[in-house]
Amino acid sequence: MNVYDEYIKDVTKIGRFTMILGLIVSILPPAVMTWGFGFNPGIGAIIAGAISQISVSGAFYFSEPISYFPIVGRAGLYMGFLSGNLVNMRIPAAVSALEGSGYKSGTDEGAIMGTIGIGVSIWVGIIFLLLAVFAGQSVLSALPQSFTTMLSLIIPALFGGVFAQFAIKSPKAGIFAIAVAYIMTKAVAFIPGQPSFIVTLVSVFATIAFAKKQLSKQIDGK
């Protein structure tokens, strides 16, 4: 077995074990409130709340790991979904790690570098969250309104930047992706319930097909 396969085997062990730990620690806070402190909302209310949320998020449990696997790989899925904030933190960090190191996505080296980048972003994210928590509500609420507006606009600007980073490498595929995403967004608005996960799935897999065609043309042309 080569080094990379061995590595993936180890990561899978760590990943699957920590998924179970993640499940337990997620349930812990409400469990402590319910049975530790004795504030039981009743099974009816617990299920009612969960069903409301699952009806919104349920489809994403499937569509997100499938859509993002080609980007972050197996190790990235374990880290990205345990920590969360995948699109706004983990993927940009993986991409930046590749940009800084010069390793290419889609190679074993690129996968390893992207995984390290995701791990780094987890630490940076948690450090900032804890700093904010300890800075205290009083300090934070004293911040001017324009500053909090600016914070909320970081993510849209980030999405523009990440898109640009890849569109610059394959402009045709970039334009194709925007066109498909736009058409799908408009089309899905007509479907009852507006299942937006379909937009992601279709634009991801249609763009993959497009990029693949271009690349194989390039390879065969040589």
Added chain:
Amino acid sequence: MNHMVYANHPIIWLVSIIGISVVLIQSILIIKKSIKAGVDMGMDYSRMKKGIKTSAISSIGPALGVVGSLLALLVTMGSPMSAFRLSVIGGSNFEAMAANFGAQALGSELSTNMTPVVFTNALWTMALGSIGWIIFVYLFAHRMDKVNNLLTSGRKALLPAVSIGAMLGSFAYFNVGNYIKFRTNPDVTISAVAGLIIMMICLKLGEKKFTWLKEWALTIAMFGGAIIGTITI
């Protein structure tokens, strides 16, 4: 009785710290394995260090974005649970929505003055609504290589196209979502477009002359875009 006594209770702090530790420990373990595997595979350590530095720098902006979500959550859910929820299977848009659904299930709503039972149900919805992701990943992540194989029809040389296609496809969708907000939230659209343009300029300039720009490009794009969006509206 107000829920804040419990939201800031030492035991809830403890539970929060345990949960966050699991995430941190997992990432240390995987980072260590990755660096070792990389070195064994003959990857250049100084290039890896550059990658680490670049991802750390580029994570500052998104981290501040998450801090923005924290501020929104903090008032009603208290510090320990807000930090916990945004660190473990966290989602900036997800958390407030889930907490609200939980409160609504008891005919109440999220506020600074809930009963502890409403607070508990909000926590239940946040937990049960988010574990679906890690259950799916637990069950299927180690079987997904087949997906890549299928997509490349077995030709490994095509794998870069798969990851670039997936990136462009998913982020095109997020950007389109921001573009069509032009009438309702023009500041969002302006930030998205400005971020895109600034990034293109930084990468073009970073190609030959200013190679240091590459490390900072994404950070400049996200803050630049956000600031332009804030001041033009």
